[in-house]
Amino acid sequence: MIQVSSSPSVPAGGGSRPAAPSGGNAPQAPGDDVLEDLTPEQLAAQWEEEKPPAAGALANAASSLVVLGVGTGALVLSVAMGLGTPAAPEPGLWPFMISCVMVVLGLFQLTVGRHNRDAEKFTRMSSAPLTGLVTLAAMVALMPAIGFELPALVLCIIWMRFLGGETWRSTLLVSAIVVAAFYGIFVLALNTSIPHLF
Amino acid sequence: MDFLNPVINGFAVVLEPSNLLYCLIGVVIGMLIGVLPGLGPAATIAILLPLTYNVEPVTAIIMLAGIFYGAQYGGTITSVLLRLPGEASSVVTVFDGYQMAKQGKAGTALGLASIGSFIGGTASIVGLTFLAPVVASFALDFGPAEYSALALLGILLVATISNGAKTKALIAAAVGLLLATVGRDIFTGESRFTFGNLELADGIDFVPIAMGIFGLGEILYNLEERHRAAKAPSKVTNVWPSRTDLTQASGAIARGSVLGFFLGILPGGGATIASMASYAMEKKRAKQPERFGKGAPEGVAGPETANNAAATSSFIPLLTLGIPANATMALMFGALLIQGVTPGPQLVEQDPGLFWGVVNSMYIGNILLLIMSLPLVGIFVKILRVRAAILAPVTALITLLGAYTINNSMFDVTLVVVFGIVGYLMKKFGFEPGPLVLAFVLGSLLESSLRRSLLVFGGDPTGFFTRPISATLLIVFVLVAVLPGIRTLLAKWTTAPSEQPITTKIKEKV
Numbered sequence: 001m002i003q004v005s006s007s008p009s010v011p012a013g014g015g016s017r018p019a020a021p022s023g024g025n026a027p028q029a030p031g032d033d034v035l036e037d038l039t040p041e042q043l044a045a046q047w048e049e050e051k052p053p054a055a056g057a058l059a060n061a062a063s064s065l066v067v068l069g070v071g072t073g074a075l076v077l078s079v080a081m082g083l084g085t086p087a088a089p090e091p092g093l094w095p096f097m098i099s100c101v102m103v104v105l106g107l108f109q110l111t112v113g114r115h116n117r118d119a120e121k122f123t124r125m126s127s128a129p130l131t132g133l134v135t136l137a138a139m140v141a142l143m144p145a146i147g148f149e150l151p152a153l154v155l156c157i158i159w160m161r162f163l164g165g166e167t168w169r170s171t172l173l174v175s176a177i178v179v180a181a182f183y184g185i186f187v188l189a190l191n192t193s194i195p196h197l198f
Numbered sequence: 199m200d201f202l203n204p205v206i207n208g209f210a211v212v213l214e215p216s217n218l219l220y221c222l223i224g225v226v227i228g229m230l231i232g233v234l235p236g237l238g239p240a241a242t243i244a245i246l247l248p249l250t251y252n253v254e255p256v257t258a259i260i261m262l263a264g265i266f267y268g269a270q271y272g273g274t275i276t277s278v279l280l281r282l283p284g285e286a287s288s289v290v291t292v293f294d295g296y297q298m299a300k301q302g303k304a305g306t307a308l309g310l311a312s313i314g315s316f317i318g319g320t321a322s323i324v325g326l327t328f329l330a331p332v333v334a335s336f337a338l339d340f341g342p343a344e345y346s347a348l349a350l351l352g353i354l355l356v357a358t359i360s361n362g363a364k365t366k367a368l369i370a371a372a373v374g375l376l377l378a379t380v381g382r383d384i385f386t387g388e389s390r391f392t393f394g395n396l397e398l399a400d401g402i403d404f405v406p407i408a409m410g411i412f413g414l415g416e417i418l419y420n421l422e423e424r425h426r427a428a429k430a431p432s433k434v435t436n437v438w439p440s441r442t443d444l445t446q447a448s449g450a451i452a453r454g455s456v457l458g459f460f461l462g463i464l465p466g467g468g469a470t471i472a473s474m475a476s477y478a479m480e481k482k483r484a485k486q487p488e489r490f491g492k493g494a495p496e497g498v499a500g501p502e503t504a505n506n507a508a509a510t511s512s513f514i515p516l517l518t519l520g521i522p523a524n525a526t527m528a529l530m531f532g533a534l535l536i537q538g539v540t541p542g543p544q545l546v547e548q549d550p551g552l553f554w555g556v557v558n559s560m561y562i563g564n565i566l567l568l569i570m571s572l573p574l575v576g577i578f579v580k581i582l583r584v585r586a587a588i589l590a591p592v593t594a595l596i597t598l599l600g601a602y603t604i605n606n607s608m609f610d611v612t613l614v615v616v617f618g619i620v621g622y623l624m625k626k627f628g629f630e631p632g633p634l635v636l637a638f639v640l641g642s643l644l645e646s647s648l649r650r651s652l653l654v655f656g657g658d659p660t661g662f663f664t665r666p667i668s669a670t671l672l673i674v675f676v677l678v679a680v681l682p683g684i685r686t687l688l689a690k691w692t693t694a695p696s697e698q699p700i701t702t703k704i705k706e707k708v
Binding site: 095140 | 281292293363368369372373375376379383385388390417421423585587590592594599603606608612615622625626628649652653657659
């Protein structure tokens with residue numbers, strides 16, 4: 001059986017060289033020549049090495065426990081809704097069947113799948129998605145109150161300057177253009193009811 | 199020939215200016231996201247779902263389909279020029295494509311890939327034209343029992359063929375099924391899992407789930423893995439392959455078309471698997487297999503042909519059975535449902551304009567893509583300079599504002615962010631998001647056909663085995679579910695774990 005990453009994202013080869021500081025005048029990444037002549041096997045091995053570090057058994061156990069918790073919760077709730085019989089099912093029967101499968105799979109994962117290495121460790125880099133998430137949540141919270149423009153501008157600046165390492169100059173320029181473009185598309189052209197300040 | 203009439207009428211649908219325009223938009227977006235590493239076609243389609251609300255169903259699907267097969271063309275460019283696969287389905291192209299580029303034959307590699315893609319895609323559309331009505335007429339007799347078995351098998355296959363832990367993929371599918379039960383019970387009208395929340399009373403919409411889990415989840419995940427600013431590659435010249443190159447690759451293109459077509463139809467199959475299988479087959483068949491990995495033209499032409507053929511043929515199960523074969527098709531399914539069109543065997547008969555319009559638009563799309571990837575390839579190479587740091591906030595904002603426009607409600611935006619967190623955490627902990635979305639889409643169909651067939655069988659589950667088609671499907675289901683476990687057990691008893699050959703490792707990674 002061929003194993004395939006069905007994830008559409010790029011394999012870790014995407015970061016195959018140290019991230020060159022962006023901003024136009026990126027210096028030539030070192031090692032360009034060293035890495036040139038690789039057989040498919042070596043290339044695959046290199047991608048394997050560059051994958052984010054795998055999380056330990058603890059993370060696997062934690063995710064299995066979450067699955068178990070959700071499964072059990074759904075199980076209890078579906079029993080409460082009434083199961084009925086296969087010939088005359090009540091609303092709870094189908095969710096009951098799914099949650100049973102979930103509990104079994106969760107238990108299986110907890111015991112047998114403990115040492116799988118497919119979970120990724122949270123590293124220092126994980127602060128980036130967290131920051132991103134905070135800005136997104138802030139934007140959702142602020143949009144109804146002050147419109148989308150200012151939160152969007154702040155979000156762009158944070159994502160480009162601090163998460164993306166752009167220069168201040170390109171950050172400010174591009175952010176302003178992006179927000180203006182969104183204003184033009186969503187407010188002026190499409191006339192949607194998105195909360196806006198101006 | 200009566201059979202051909204609707205096919206020809208389909209061309210009239212495609213040639214409507216708005217459909218042509220959306221086809222162009224679709225393939226251009228597809229090429230772009232194919233070239234830009236980061237977002238894949240599934241994420242892009244998810245993010246752009248709100249765009250399809252205000253257009254005709256046929257126009258919407260023409261555009262979304264264009265994104266999907268356009269990405270297969272675009273992904274090649276980065277694979278060949280930068281050794282960074284733009285899409286998962288172009289990973290194997292890296293091996294020989296980049297070597298060809300190093301030997302100064304980047305243009306040839308790109309040219310062969312686009313010609314192969316064009317032939318594979320076109321051959322697959324022709325196959326689709328003849329096979330789809332046959333499958334659909336066969337499936338017209340399907341009752342609820344067959345549909346339950348088919349949906350179960352589809353979910354299981356998609357979950358088990360995905361990479362990573364199969365248990366986790368199955369768990370994701372179970373979560374998807376559970377999410378589909380939120381809201382009113384279709385039979386009794388009772389509320390389920392709504393926790394008294396009025397917004398949840400009608401169930402969770404498909405679009406916020408897809409946008410959150412596929413779109414925002416992937417954007418957040420990509421923030422962690424900083425993509426190198428791509429160095430603008432040397433100029434690409436002479437994309438027209440020579441006659442010798444073409445003859446050398448013609449066998450690979452022909453085999454890739456057939457292989458891709460059939461792998462695309464299978465549930466859980468699709469472009470990525472087809473490209474892998476084609477590479478493996480070409481290497482096995484070659485007289486000098488050692489040329490592979492050193493710039494063999496067949497190693498580029500075969501997989502690139504196969505991934506396009508598969509991308510096209512994976513529409514067959516969706517448009518004829520109403521069962522999406524992979525996660526991207528699950529998004530198409532959702533997009534059609536939004537439009538009030540239920541894909542299934544009746545589609546060919548009842549809505550021939552939509553069916554043949556979508557199928558025939560792929561001819562136009564493939565021609566457009568051939569033009570974009572041969573004479574215009576330089577433009578797309580320039581786009582490689584756009585940095586991920588700039589793209590990320592733009593896509594995030596498109597997602598949030600787009601989500602708002604669905605129902606003009608902040609609740610949807612909140613849902614998208616919540617499911618974005620879920621999607622990110624799932625990727626971190628090794629749970630594939632694809633099975634969740636697929637199972638969510640099929641959830642209500644599965645429940646209603648299961649309950650309906652149980653009513654027919656008087657509550658006796660063995661009734662499923664009294665009908666030949668559902669019995670066969672369920673036996674396959676059991677085999678697929680049980681065989682891998684048995685095989686692992688056998689393998690544990692017979693071989694020591696350290697003796698794994700290196701090739702399996704590559705395949706797992708890729």
